[in-house]
Amino acid sequence: MSGLPRRGRGDGQPPARHFDVSPADTIQEMIAAAWRVQALRTFVTYGCAQQFAHYGKMTAGELAARVTAVAAALEPILAALEPYGVVLRDDASGEYLLGPAGEYLLPEHPHSMLPAVEWDAVPVVEQAMEDLPATTAHGRSAVVEAAGGLYGYLELRPEHRELFDRTMAGRTSRIAPVVAQREFGDQIVDLGGGVGVLLAHILRAHPQVRGHLVERAEVAERAQKYLAAEQGIEGRWQVHGGDIFNPAHIPLGAPDYLAASILHNLTDDRAHQLLTAIGRVMAPASRLWLVDMVVPPGGEPHPGRDLGLRMLGLFGSAERRLDAYNALLTRAGLRVAERIHPLPWGLSLIVCVRDE
Numbered sequence: 001m002s003g004l005p006r007r008g009r010g011d012g013q014p015p016a017r018h019f020d021v022s023p024a025d026t027i028q029e030m031i032a033a034a035w036r037v038q039a040l041r042t043f044v045t046y047g048c049a050q051q052f053a054h055y056g057k058m059t060a061g062e063l064a065a066r067v068t069a070v071a072a073a074l075e076p077i078l079a080a081l082e083p084y085g086v087v088l089r090d091d092a093s094g095e096y097l098l099g100p101a102g103e104y105l106l107p108e109h110p111h112s113m114l115p116a117v118e119w120d121a122v123p124v125v126e127q128a129m130e131d132l133p134a135t136t137a138h139g140r141s142a143v144v145e146a147a148g149g150l151y152g153y154l155e156l157r158p159e160h161r162e163l164f165d166r167t168m169a170g171r172t173s174r175i176a177p178v179v180a181q182r183e184f185g186d187q188i189v190d191l192g193g194g195v196g197v198l199l200a201h202i203l204r205a206h207p208q209v210r211g212h213l214v215e216r217a218e219v220a221e222r223a224q225k226y227l228a229a230e231q232g233i234e235g236r237w238q239v240h241g242g243d244i245f246n247p248a249h250i251p252l253g254a255p256d257y258l259a260a261s262i263l264h265n266l267t268d269d270r271a272h273q274l275l276t277a278i279g280r281v282m283a284p285a286s287r288l289w290l291v292d293m294v295v296p297p298g299g300e301p302h303p304g305r306d307l308g309l310r311m312l313g314l315f316g317s318a319e320r321r322l323d324a325y326n327a328l329l330t331r332a333g334l335r336v337a338e339r340i341h342p343l344p345w346g347l348s349l350i351v352c353v354r355d356e
């Protein structure tokens, strides 16, 4: 590592600047963000992270020979990714090596971002983003609607559904250990819990807790398999194939209900329907744990501002500010019970109770 510049941040912070940024440069940077994702996809398409992990330092020419590409074409790809710490360059030898962000592109990394890069390139996802100007006129993406809504689309495409679940699992595995540190009652119901990554963490950390997971039928099947393979939670969980909007499908009167990355998929009207359904099954002392992003005030940069665009494209929904959560909760007879807890990846934990 010696002799290598430490320019790649790889910690989610913008790269250090070596030039003045005027407002015009800012617009140019925003345009170029769409180019950068293509550099990332190219890097992933050629399995460059795996090559660096296997062979160590190498020049663009050596990498090109290994992945059957053109050296002069790989050079600008690597140069674009260098400030982000995907690769680091030894300027003395001209060799590159995998940087801290690049490590997250390895499939075996415990929090691999590889599924997220691949998910981003799924045609309906890409089209939904390209469609934002039209979606802004109608409030919903015509492309996604025509495909049957995102989850309807995924129901018919098991390979994309599996990729989506791996993308969510990678993200959720970063917040799960933090959420699992909290105290829970003797039963928790995870609504739309995916394959069960968060539920498994909670059950492992709390041997006295029993868990329920309510998911769409096609996911419930895979959640069964995932949870059955997890150690230390045997006999303490149940998967329910069902609809989280239907109170009859949700176990009644549990001390804790969890909805992680669910509300941001929903427009205000649908979010109201969901919160009303959950409020109906909650006991007076039950808690509802929301895991979602809270967009901060004051123009402060936050991942929720970008993810809000993805939510608009795919669901016609948004990431919300605190006042929007408060309005939704009040309308459904619920309220925030304690201070908002920050979680990794810009997520927050919002603990809610019935307002009575």
Ligand SMILES: C[S@@+](CC[C@H](N)C(=O)[O-])C[C@H]1O[C@@H](n2cnc3c(N)ncnc32)[C@H](O)[C@@H]1O
Residues within 6 Å of the ligand: 151, 168, 169, 172, 191, 192, 193, 194, 195, 197, 198, 214, 215, 216, 219, 242, 243, 244, 245, 259, 260, 261, 262, 265
């Ligand atoms: C964004 S994912 C979040 C997954 C998981 N909670 C996590 O944080 O990793 C939303 C999940 O809600 C599920 N879902 C959406 N609509 C649903 C419905 N009507 N009934 C049951 N599950 C639903 C989807 O299948 C998907 O797995």
